[in-house]
Amino acid sequence: MKRMPWYLRDLLYLATVVVVLLGVQYLLERSADYYPAMRYYHRILVLMGINIILAVSLNIINGHAGQFSLGHAGFMAVGAYFSAWLTLFYFGPYVDKLPESSQFIAQNVLLLIAVLIAGLVAAIAGYLVGLPSLRLRGDYLAIVTLGFGEIIRVIILNVEKIGAARGLSGIPAWSNFFWVFFFVVIVVIVSVRLVSSSVGRAFLAVREDQIAAEAMGVDTTRYKVKAFIIGSFFAGAAGGLFAHYTPAYLNPQMFTFIKSFEVIAMVVLGGLGSISGSILAAIILTFLPEGLRAAKDVLHMTKDPRMVIYSIMLITLMLTRPQGLLGRRELWDVLARRKDSIPKEKRDEGNADDKLDRDAGPPVT
Amino acid sequence: MQEFLQNLLNGIAAGSIYALIALGYTMVYGILKLINFAHGDVFMLGSFMGFYGAGVYARMTGQTGAPQPSWVMAAIILIASMAICAFFGFLNERIAYRPLRNAPRIASLITAIGVSFLLEYGGQFVFGPDPKFFPQLVEKHLLNIGGISTTNYQLIVLVVALFFMALLQYIVYGTKFGRAMRAVSYNFETASLMGIPTDRIIVTTFAIGSALAAVAGILNGLVYPKIDPLMGVMPGLKAFVAAVLGGIGNVPGAMLGGLIIGVIEAFVGGSRFSQFRDAIAFVILIVILLFRPSGLFGKYQAEKV
Numbered sequence: 001m002k003r004m005p006w007y008l009r010d011l012l013y014l015a016t017v018v019v020v021l022l023g024v025q026y027l028l029e030r031s032a033d034y035y036p037a038m039r040y041y042h043r044i045l046v047l048m049g050i051n052i053i054l055a056v057s058l059n060i061i062n063g064h065a066g067q068f069s070l071g072h073a074g075f076m077a078v079g080a081y082f083s084a085w086l087t088l089f090y091f092g093p094y095v096d097k098l099p100e101s102s103q104f105i106a107q108n109v110l111l112l113i114a115v116l117i118a119g120l121v122a123a124i125a126g127y128l129v130g131l132p133s134l135r136l137r138g139d140y141l142a143i144v145t146l147g148f149g150e151i152i153r154v155i156i157l158n159v160e161k162i163g164a165a166r167g168l169s170g171i172p173a174w175s176n177f178f179w180v181f182f183f184v185v186i187v188v189i190v191s192v193r194l195v196s197s198s199v200g201r202a203f204l205a206v207r208e209d210q211i212a213a214e215a216m217g218v219d220t221t222r223y224k225v226k227a228f229i230i231g232s233f234f235a236g237a238a239g240g241l242f243a244h245y246t247p248a249y250l251n252p253q254m255f256t257f258i259k260s261f262e263v264i265a266m267v268v269l270g271g272l273g274s275i276s277g278s279i280l281a282a283i284i285l286t287f288l289p290e291g292l293r294a295a296k297d298v299l300h301m302t303k304d305p306r307m308v309i310y311s312i313m314l315i316t317l318m319l320t321r322p323q324g325l326l327g328r329r330e331l332w333d334v335l336a337r338r339k340d341s342i343p344k345e346k347r348d349e350g351n352a353d354d355k356l357d358r359d360a361g362p363p364v365t
Numbered sequence: 366m367q368e369f370l371q372n373l374l375n376g377i378a379a380g381s382i383y384a385l386i387a388l389g390y391t392m393v394y395g396i397l398k399l400i401n402f403a404h405g406d407v408f409m410l411g412s413f414m415g416f417y418g419a420g421v422y423a424r425m426t427g428q429t430g431a432p433q434p435s436w437v438m439a440a441i442i443l444i445a446s447m448a449i450c451a452f453f454g455f456l457n458e459r460i461a462y463r464p465l466r467n468a469p470r471i472a473s474l475i476t477a478i479g480v481s482f483l484l485e486y487g488g489q490f491v492f493g494p495d496p497k498f499f500p501q502l503v504e505k506h507l508l509n510i511g512g513i514s515t516t517n518y519q520l521i522v523l524v525v526a527l528f529f530m531a532l533l534q535y536i537v538y539g540t541k542f543g544r545a546m547r548a549v550s551y552n553f554e555t556a557s558l559m560g561i562p563t564d565r566i567i568v569t570t571f572a573i574g575s576a577l578a579a580v581a582g583i584l585n586g587l588v589y590p591k592i593d594p595l596m597g598v599m600p601g602l603k604a605f606v607a608a609v610l611g612g613i614g615n616v617p618g619a620m621l622g623g624l625i626i627g628v629i630e631a632f633v634g635g636s637r638f639s640q641f642r643d644a645i646a647f648v649i650l651i652v653i654l655l656f657r658p659s660g661l662f663g664k665y666q667a668e669k670v
Contacts, residue, residue: 139400150643158641
């Protein structure tokens, strides 16, 4: 077959993804008519998608660039609130005025715009947070990003216009399975392509050895900030999607550092730097608390032990797989390796994380 | 002026509680380079042990209803709670951190988060999610010193906290164990080559840190009697900020950091920016780290290849 031009090929891929996602969306909605329980699974699936976006985007900052960030919930909050403010006060009233026939298209286009703007605003926040990473390393950076996240939350808590402590309700519920997974696909493609690009290689160099990277002419500062910008863009987009998903209600309490902890747990559990690992862990850690709902009945308990079991399982998983479920490898590498189709020299890449870095000493500037 | 002194006193009392928690963070970090995120929840555990301890004590001495305040009871409860938390610290290290000693450092960070979740959710499961009211362990008096109104509780907090800080200072800088601890913190492998039982030092450090968190939990219960399973989250985080502020790994730094955070929070709480009280600790942290990237007393280490 003659090779297609790249833009046609990419367009074809995009069309395929859109068609498949729309198909699944349709099936999910129709099946809810026959099995009402499907609504519940549908919902978990969407939340899972949002968590995947968060985990994969945090993996760019933590796993690829090696900058330990604990502020992801803050970026998500920025995106969620900004897009909610847009749609609630501007886009929503605008759509309501349109004739019935064009409302559907308008709301989807406007949702996409709102989510993209949410990402941009979060990326600006990420840029601002990324700046101190010029000076800080390791755990000091972690606590500063955590602090930024909390500051963002406290600020939101005090802005009356977006509901303050009461939370923000009445946001148009435009988000759905299709849009969430559309962004899942985008973040995964961006992430995969990024690793093998020159930028991604620079990220890895900064992660492995900053001094060596600098000596090789990598502008470490620029790449660190870049990682923050890309990662927080998708966190903001995830926030925007989350804000518009039923029940379309936001509360500052949803974005405490506990949320950041959950996302970082996904990234580390999956294997720091492994994209498919982040996805896998996001799926597991979203499903786990839901799947454990049955535990209460099985164990004949009056109180719900699911979160207790969840935390014990998190600890156990980490103890049994300290390097993460997939280490630094990708699922496709693992599968391919079984078939022995990977060239020998590529095989040992996964072991870099076995190095002990405890003796690296306290973080330095 | 009076208002200033009043805020200062409140701030120092709150700050000394932060300082006690911060010590646990800083000691563990100094030795293992591990942020023990579960530490704030050990503080919660200490508070609850005090709460239940008072109930048990009352029943054992044949009292009905709320336990009668007495110094003996306060002392017994304090020691019991410290012992339980120290034992928890011991278990925590043995089960969740020691197996990961040679794994990437981030793995133990996630188990720390896991233990923190376990204590929070476990606390809600076992103690119940509703707030409880910490009993009055000793009789409460209102005091008025030169126009500053206070209670004897605040003074007790100050005295007890200072006592334990002094004790820790003595342990770290004046005993053989403390010397071993500093050696392990300085260089883990060399210390073990010199015959220092590093595992034992580490687990003891965890136990001491957790016991101090228990003290903080009891003192906090006296001053702010409403306790619930999530009460450790915010103080734990702020205590960690205090430890970083003072230069993490540095014992006097943690004490000073705790006091600074406590006092500034009290002043912000008393001003018209009171609604930003929870954010101020982080703002200070960011500002200080921008100028002194390893904290106030942190050692500056040049990067080596």
